[in-house]
Amino acid sequence: MSEADEVVLDSSMSKTLHSGLRVLEVLSARGSAMTITEIADAVGVHRTVAHRFVRTLEAHRLLRRDRAKRFHLGTGLVPLAEPVERDLRTAALPLLEELADEVSATAHLVVQEDSRHVRALMVVEPRNASVHVAFRPGQLDAIDRGSAGLAILSGQPARAGERDEVHTARERGYAVSFSEVVPSVHGVSAPVPNGRDGAQLSVGVSVFDLGDVDRLGAAVRATAQLIGHVTG
Known part of the structure; x- marks a missing residue:
């Protein structure tokens, strides 16, 4: 994009x-x-x-x-660039590192940029995986494409015309996407409660193989809750 x-x-x-x-x-x-x-x-x-x-x-x-x-x-x-969300990034970094290592996948913290877009604020690669997804912080994507944006939407009131995946994410607490942003790369993300200064955030992982999606969903939900707690 x-x-x-x-x-x-x-x-x-x-x-x-x-x-x-x-x-x-x-x-x-x-x-x-x-x-x-x-x-x-x-x-x-x-x-x-x-x-x-x-x-x-x-x-x-x-x-x-x-x-x-x-x-x-x-x-x-x-x-x-260094002062941008410094407190948030400082608090979130060890939690994202723990998530990335726990599931052996790249973890990310994503913020809603505007009504149509989300931006990757932090990207943390696992230290214990031989193969993992790599992308740079700052990447901008459509909010209704990919698990990160879908998770953010699921943390907001329902709106007409939203994707079924957003409704599903509200029910189970995390969003799943299949090859929507990058071909062959899948995502699992959860909304961060108590958005900092009104900013809507999500925590997620990017993987080549979803494997046990329930395990991934539980992991991103737990991390999202922790980040919400320490930054709220």
Whole structure:
């Protein structure tokens, strides 16, 4: 899913700032260095305009240029990202690590971004599994696709037109999805009670083989309850 497609500009927004921020978004999505031409094409601006964007971002250390004149995300992003939900992440980390090791699967804490999307706030990989799912924090997905979003919806009042899976998740306390976000990767997630500052959260695991889904469901529910308790 492209985050660019999800932002609708209106007259109260800055088109120039939007395009400049898109440079950071496309580099993050790409996961590797890009040339100025590739950046210009991805953002949809002239090469000269893209050059102004990257020079400004370089000055703030949000981008860096290598010897081949390709651009990478810069170290200036680290102090900007570090304070985001610091208390929540500090409290949740040991609980997610315990969950990941207990079920030998990648665990994640996901937050509702807006009415249509959820974002992975934390991703913790198991230390005792030879094979596991890997993805980066920050991933944005549709709220009605994948167990993380379905779990968050299940913690909210029922609404017309919602998926049957949301109703099922309300009944059993956790949501299950099959190959909805990434092919061959399944998910089991539970809503976190007492959303922090109104933010809706879910805890889940991503696996290649669901195996004992009841065991996974019980594990994510227990972790969700603990996170709700320590952060509520």
